[in-house]
Amino acid sequence: MSVQQTPAADGGSHFVVNARPADAPRSSLSSPLVGWALGGLALLLAFGLLTQLYTGQVRTVTTIYMFVGLASAWNLIGGFTGYACFGQVGFFGLGGYTTAVLMTHGGVSFWLALPLSAALGGAFAALVGWPLLRLKGHYFAVATLGVAEGLREVVINLPELTGGGGGISIPTAVGKAPTPWLGNDGFYMLFLLLAAACVAVAGVLIRVRAGYGLRAIHQDEDAAAAIGIHVTRAKLAAFAGSAALTAAIGSAYAFQQVTIFPERLFDVHLTVLMVVMVVIGGAGSVIGPVVGAVAIAFASEWLRQRLPQGHAFALGLLIVLAVILMPQGFRHYVGDVLRERRFSLLDNVRRYRL
Amino acid sequence: MFGLIAVGFSLVWGVMHIVNLSHGAFVLLGAYLAWQLNVYFGLDPFLGMLPAGLALFALGYGLQRGLINLVVNAPIFITLLLTFGLELLLVNGLILVFTADYRAIPTSYAAHSLILPGDVRVPFGRLLAAVLAIGVTALLGYVFKRTRTGLAILATGMDRGAARLMGISARHVYALTYGLAAGLAGAAGAAVGAVSTFSPADAGRFTLFSFVAAVLGGLGNTSGALLGGLLLGLVEAWGGQLLPGTLINAVAFGVLVVVLAVRPQGLAGKAFYASRVEV
Numbered sequence: 110m111s112v113q114q115t116p117a118a119d120g121g122s123h124f125v126v127n128a129r130p131a132d133a134p135r136s137s138l139s140s141p142l143v144g145w146a147l148g149g150l151a152l153l154l155a156f157g158l159l160t161q162l163y164t165g166q167v168r169t170v171t172t173i174y175m176f177v178g179l180a181s182a183w184n185l186i187g188g189f190t191g192y193a194c195f196g197q198v199g200f201f202g203l204g205g206y207t208t209a210v211l212m213t214h215g216g217v218s219f220w221l222a223l224p225l226s227a228a229l230g231g232a233f234a235a236l237v238g239w240p241l242l243r244l245k246g247h248y249f250a251v252a253t254l255g256v257a258e259g260l261r262e263v264v265i266n267l268p269e270l271t272g273g274g275g276g277i278s279i280p281t282a283v284g285k286a287p288t289p290w291l292g293n294d295g296f297y298m299l300f301l302l303l304a305a306a307c308v309a310v311a312g313v314l315i316r317v318r319a320g321y322g323l324r325a326i327h328q329d330e331d332a333a334a335a336i337g338i339h340v341t342r343a344k345l346a347a348f349a350g351s352a353a354l355t356a357a358i359g360s361a362y363a364f365q366q367v368t369i370f371p372e373r374l375f376d377v378h379l380t381v382l383m384v385v386m387v388v389i390g391g392a393g394s395v396i397g398p399v400v401g402a403v404a405i406a407f408a409s410e411w412l413r414q415r416l417p418q419g420h421a422f423a424l425g426l427l428i429v430l431a432v433i434l435m436p437q438g439f440r441h442y443v444g445d446v447l448r449e450r451r452f453s454l455l456d457n458v459r460r461y462r463l
Numbered sequence: 464m465f466g467l468i469a470v471g472f473s474l475v476w477g478v479m480h481i482v483n484l485s486h487g488a489f490v491l492l493g494a495y496l497a498w499q500l501n502v503y504f505g506l507d508p509f510l511g512m513l514p515a516g517l518a519l520f521a522l523g524y525g526l527q528r529g530l531i532n533l534v535v536n537a538p539i540f541i542t543l544l545l546t547f548g549l550e551l552l553l554v555n556g557l558i559l560v561f562t563a564d565y566r567a568i569p570t571s572y573a574a575h576s577l578i579l580p581g582d583v584r585v586p587f588g589r590l591l592a593a594v595l596a597i598g599v600t601a602l603l604g605y606v607f608k609r610t611r612t613g614l615a616i617l618a619t620g621m622d623r624g625a626a627r628l629m630g631i632s633a634r635h636v637y638a639l640t641y642g643l644a645a646g647l648a649g650a651a652g653a654a655v656g657a658v659s660t661f662s663p664a665d666a667g668r669f670t671l672f673s674f675v676a677a678v679l680g681g682l683g684n685t686s687g688a689l690l691g692g693l694l695l696g697l698v699e700a701w702g703g704q705l706l707p708g709t710l711i712n713a714v715a716f717g718v719l720v721v722v723l724a725v726r727p728q729g730l731a732g733k734a735f736y737a738s739r740v741e742v
């Protein structure tokens with residue numbers, strides 16, 4: 110199938126991010142073994158990188174890993190399944206606050222709180238996903254946004270448990286702390302491993318039956334149901350898995366920050382950033398969210414240092430340009446170039462033009 | 464007044480399927496424009512609604528024609544990202560030009576209250592804003608029901624292919640719609656400046672608000688959006704007194720989610736666009 114046929118030219122299928130057939134020709138780069146080998150190599154290099162950075166850079170790179178993990182987790186529901194979840198930050202905040210509350214009030218070790226937070230995030234997603242995953246498109250997007258905002262308000266209004274709007278501090282003083290603070294290097298490792306786990310989940314999912322099922326749902330849900338995919342179960346699993354990973358990262362983030370505030374842990378901009386990263390990198394692929402997250406997080410940090418006044422302005426300009434020139438995402442642009450030898454960015458612009 | 468913001472948002476959503484994240488930024492642009500006019504020419508902010516609306520209409524028309532039309536056939540994420548990028552551009556542009564300070568447009572009468580029997584006080588400014596909002600929405604309803612342009616917008620929203628076959632230029636109509644929405648936002652922004660304070664950081668709040676109001680009223684249903692906006696305003700005002708803290712927001716979002724799950728066509732009830740919204 111050629112690329113000209115794939116875009117949604119009829120304007121009807123608004124939710125087909127990556128309308129290519131699942132058996133699109135594979136370049137040698139995407140063959141599974143090479144992919145895993147490169148991934149492992151990247152992981153090793155990332156560990157090695159730690160020795161080459163000074164403290165400030167370690168924090169920056171840690172943040173980049175966090176976004177790699179978040180973008181990959183969002184990609185499970187948003188990219189593979191094609192459900193535009195705009196409440197992802199709700200699971201992030203839920204994970205963070207679960208960990209904070211458990212460690213502060215329950216004296217639970219961080220290593221127990223992390224999986225508990227992930228489990229709670231997944232369970233909560235399954236609970237709200239049951240009714241909400243019946244909605245489609247914009248309706249699902251707004252409903253999940255509402256869930257995240259609602260969660261934030263609940264957290265603000267439970268001051269005995271969560272400290273309310275004033276925030277909550279996880280005890281880190283020696284002797285009182287359930288788990289000593291991990292230090293910059295420790296969190297570097299932690300976020301790196303979490304990000305690697307998220308990417309690995311996507312890497313497995315893109316090759317197995319369940320993953321094909323999700324992508325079938327993305328392209329045509331009725332057809333997917335007709336060929337025997339249990340649509341509700343598959344969507345719930347993807348949603349819960351995505352939420353659990355996000356909650357785990359939120360949990361680690363809360364411990365890293367020590368003091369957390371609802372405004373920060375439920376910041377809508379975080380959700381939008383995840384979406385931006387996935388779409389710019391290439392939704393529905395393994396490497397796309399990684400590329401997008403690294404590029405955006407790095408560009409954001411670089412601009413912040415060069416243009417302290419206008420960095421957000423420049424970031425906005427960058428996003429607008431990227432969306433216009435590369436609407437299918439970097440990963441799919443490269444794929445198209447390799448397959449068809451057409452490099453022109455103007456072709457991209459023509460693709461979705463009215 | 465909040466209803467007016469939501470009406471434009473709902474319009475863009477209904478006709479073009481675009482979640483316009485930059486909507487709040489347009490409101491602020493309108494507010495700052497009215498503020499500038501007030502500072503330099505002493506123009507009354509409620510009169511300033513007209514130039515603010517016109518300027519924003521021009522800006523919106525240009526944006527849609529030159530930029531958003533390029534990706535309008537793309538999936539939801541793409542248009543959403545584009546408007547998010549625009550929002551970043553506009554809001555941070557405003558911060559660069561006007562700084563992040565809170566501003567307000569002072570008028571001699573807005574703070575005075577009309578005292579009704581039963582010790583009810585209605586500030587003139589808010590009363591005027593509400594009357595204007597309802598008037599503009601009624602005018603909009605007339606335009607959509609009676610004029611060729613309005614009908615063309617509706618037709619394009621219902622079925623773009625068929626509308627083009629009828630000789631309607633979809634590019635022009637889309638730009639017109641977006642311009643209209645931006646113009647409404649700008650006019651509402653001028654009114655916001657008159658009755659309360661504003662700063663560039665408020666953009667997100669306005670966008671979120673119009674989101675919720677548009678959903679409550681039914682997507683793409685303009686009078687429903689006005690209703691949703693009024694309802695939301697009332698609930699926030701009264702609930703704020705009855706419930707502790709900001710718990711009312713949690714209730715509002717809870718209602719939103721339930722409404723979506725049970726009755727996606729909105730409280731106003733007419734399944735106007737909802738019947739065809741998504742495949």
